[in-house]
Amino acid sequence: xxxxxxxxxxxxxxxxxxxxxxxxxxxxxxxxxxxxxxxxxxxxxxxxxxxxxxxxxxxxxxxxxxxxxxxxxxxxxxxxxxxxxxxxxxxxxxxxxxxxxxxxxxxxxxxxxxxxxxxxxxxxxxxxxxx
Amino acid sequence: xxxxxxxxxxxxxxxxxxxxxxxxxxxxxxxxxxxxxxxxxxxxxxxxxxxxxxxxxxxxxxxxxxxxxxxxxxxxxxxxxxxxxxxxxxxxxxxxxxxxxxxxxxxxxxxxxxxxxxxxxxxxxxxxxxx
DNA sequence: CTCGTAATGGGATTCATTTTCATATAGCCT
DNA sequence: AGGCTATATGAAAATGAATCCCATTACGAG
Numbered sequence: 049x050x051x052x053x054x055x056x057x058x059x060x061x062x063x064x065x066x067x068x069x070x071x072x073x074x075x076x077x078x079x080x081x082x083x084x085x086x087x088x089x090x091x092x093x094x095x096x097x098x099x100x101x102x103x104x105x106x107x108x109x110x111x112x113x114x115x116x117x118x119x120x121x122x123x124x125x126x127x128x129x130x131x132x133x134x135x136x137x138x139x140x141x142x143x144x145x146x147x148x149x150x151x152x153x154x155x156x157x158x159x160x161x162x163x164x165x166x167x168x169x170x171x172x173x174x175x176x177x178x179x
Numbered sequence: 180x181x182x183x184x185x186x187x188x189x190x191x192x193x194x195x196x197x198x199x200x201x202x203x204x205x206x207x208x209x210x211x212x213x214x215x216x217x218x219x220x221x222x223x224x225x226x227x228x229x230x231x232x233x234x235x236x237x238x239x240x241x242x243x244x245x246x247x248x249x250x251x252x253x254x255x256x257x258x259x260x261x262x263x264x265x266x267x268x269x270x271x272x273x274x275x276x277x278x279x280x281x282x283x284x285x286x287x288x289x290x291x292x293x294x295x296x297x298x299x300x301x302x303x304x305x306x307x308x309x310x
Numbered sequence: 311c312t313c314g315t316a317a318t319g320g321g322a323t324t325c326a327t328t329t330t331c332a333t334a335t336a337g338c339c340t
Numbered sequence: 341a342g343g344c345t346a347t348a349t350g351a352a353a354a355t356g357a358a359t360c361c362c363a364t365t366a367c368g369a370g
Binding site: 109113115129131132138140142144145148149152153156157158159160161162163164165166167168169170171172175 | 240244246260262263269271273275276279280283284287288289290291292293294295296297298299300301302303306
């Protein structure tokens with residue numbers, strides 16, 4: 049995260065690291081309060097942007113269009129299967145898609161091709177819980 | 180679309196069919212005005228929802244999170260490569276991804292797995308126009 | 311320690327989308 | 341053709357995430 053390491057950014061980093069799943073900025077803001085380290089909402093957004101820019105976060109959008117953030121695993125996986133019911137997320141091995149996206153990009157005459165891949169479903173636990 | 184075929188819904192359908200690329204609800208609303216068939220914004224949103232529910236539209240989100248709609252091609256393609264610069268879209272042959280998503284879903288213990296795949300880039304025309 | 315610069319925060323703002331509710335109308339029934 | 345009613349419409353207000361503004365604070369280099 050390039051800039052100064054302030055009390056607030058440290059807290060954002062710490063709380064975020066404690067989440068194994070996707071969190072919204074708003075939720076993170078609340079959790080920071082709960083953790084006794086109040087951080088302004090603007091600051092939360094700014095910290096998330098910075099982390100996103102430096103590739104330390106993965107971002108998805110939920111069905112309402114809200115952005116959800118999650119620290120990127122050390123192994124570099126960037127695509128997930130997310131439970132629409134409980135929100136639990138599981139990184140995916142997406143080599144196949146990665147290669148496909150690259151090929152399509154190359155064949156298309158487009159440059160700077162980027163891709164978004166998201167899978168969602170209902171996990172076994174949730175299927176059992178609410179049939 | 181299920182419900183009554185009103186003047187407004189007919190117009191939404193018609194103008195939408197005339198767009199070969201993704202359009203936002205707001206943009207569609209303006210185009211309807213321009214076409215001399217004023218339709219309330221709420222009605223535009225309602226019509227789009229109805230069409231989405233019945234699978235007649237494909238939806239993506241632009242980088243701002245705004246929803247963009249496009250009539251689904253007859254051949255059933257549902258994934259696109261979109262120019263971030265001019266917005267032109269091109270349907271993709273996504274069998275590879277389709278199969279991958281299916282396999283991941285099956286192996287994961289998740290049910291009702293859905294997937295989103297979007298590619299974006301800068302098309303040849305735009306690359307030439309603004310280097 | 312001192313200072314300049316970057317960061318903070320809270321309130322205001324933006325803007326897409328949704329809701330509300332009074333009014334209009336599609337389209338079935340006779 | 342006329343009536344009737346569930347459905348659709350639209351203007352305005354509400355919602356809510358994300359961004360902007362700007363006076364104040366505090367990191368950290370020197």
